[in-house]
Amino acid sequence: MGILSFFRSSSKSSASVAKERLQIVVAHQRRENQRPDYFLSLQRDLLEVVRRYVTVSDDAVKVEVDHQGDCDILELNIVLPDR
Amino acid sequence: MGILSFFRSSSKSSASVAKERLQIVVAHQRRENQRPDYFLSLQRDLLEVVRRYVTVSDDAVKVEVDHQGDCDILELNIVLPDR
8 A cells, every 4th residue: 555545545434533644654675685674673663753742552553564676665554543 | 756756766877886775754644734743853753763773874864844735744765875
C-alpha cells in the first residue's frame, strides 16, 4: 500500500467519524543484495518517537514490510485517538 | 516528491556510483484545520533514531514539508555513506 492510499481508502467510508491518521514510510534502497537487518528495531524505535508527541495504542498500529526490486519498505499506519 | 521517486530520479544518472538511500515519509491526516506543531521536533527525533543504525551526515539529509488537502507530509531523503 502506497503513501496516502491508507488515508484515501479509509476516509471515504467513515466521513462522519473521521479519525486522525499518521503514516510513516521508511524506504531503504540497497546497493548490495542484502536486506537491512535493522527494520524490526527501527520500527520499535520509530513508534517510541511518535509516542512522544501523540498517544498511540498498540492495536492502532498496522505494520507492513514490502520489498520492491532493490528497495525495502517499512510502513507504519497509525489511527490516532479522538482528543 | 512522492515516495520512491527520490530513488528513481537519482539512480538512473549515476548507475556506476550507485549510493544507498533512505527515505522517511511521515504523513499526518488532520481532522481539524490545525497543522501539527510537532513536525520540526519529530524530524529531529526521527533522524536521531535513524543514526542509531546508519551513519548520516547533516549534508546528506534533504528535508521537505508539504501540505496536500488535510494532510501534512514530512519527507526526509538521506544519502547513505559508502561502506
